[in-house]
Amino acid sequence: MEGKRKSIGFTYALNGLKEVFQSEHNFRLHMLSIILVVIAGYYFDIDTIEWLAVIIVIGLVVTTEMVNTAIEEIINYVKPEIHPAAKKIKDIAAGAVLIASLTAIIVGFVIFIPKIF
Numbered sequence: 001m002e003g004k005r006k007s008i009g010f011t012y013a014l015n016g017l018k019e020v021f022q023s024e025h026n027f028r029l030h031m032l033s034i035i036l037v038v039i040a041g042y043y044f045d046i047d048t049i050e051w052l053a054v055i056i057v058i059g060l061v062v063t064t065e066m067v068n069t070a071i072e073e074i075i076n077y078v079k080p081e082i083h084p085a086a087k088k089i090k091d092i093a094a095g096a097v098l099i100a101s102l103t104a105i106i107v108g109f110v111i112f113i114p115k116i117f
């Protein structure tokens, strides 16, 4: 019973991933970037620590993107009209995605630039 409830919860979580993938252009771009980074990781034979850094920033970007999308959905649901508070909340959530993405870019540069040149 407990196991079944857990698997239903997992199905809902996967459904959330599918929702974001289908509705968010940015999320699909992030997925493409992840595929390219993983290919680059294998190509340049990065070490274990470098893989860990790559995996952590990928998790950070995907998580913030999903939380940002959930926040946007909440605002669109509770405050669909124009409101300064709605703007502030969405801008802050978008800022979190920007910080996560910049962190990922910096980590990517630190790992791959010395291997390319």
Ligand SMILES: Nc1ncnc2c1ncn2[C@@H]1O[C@H](COP(=O)(O)OP(=O)(O)OP(=O)(O)O)[C@@H](O)[C@H]1O
Pocket (backbone or CB within 6 Å): 024, 026, 072, 079, 080, 081, 082, 083, 084, 086, 087, 088, 090, 091, 094
């Ligand atoms: N209800 C609102 N009231 C005031 N400003 C809003 C409102 N909804 C959106 N905005 C402004 O428009 C920006 C874009 O919001 P929107 O909901 O379109 O997200 P988005 O840019 O489409 O995000 P994504 O591309 O991740 O879906 C917000 O960051 C905010 O500045």
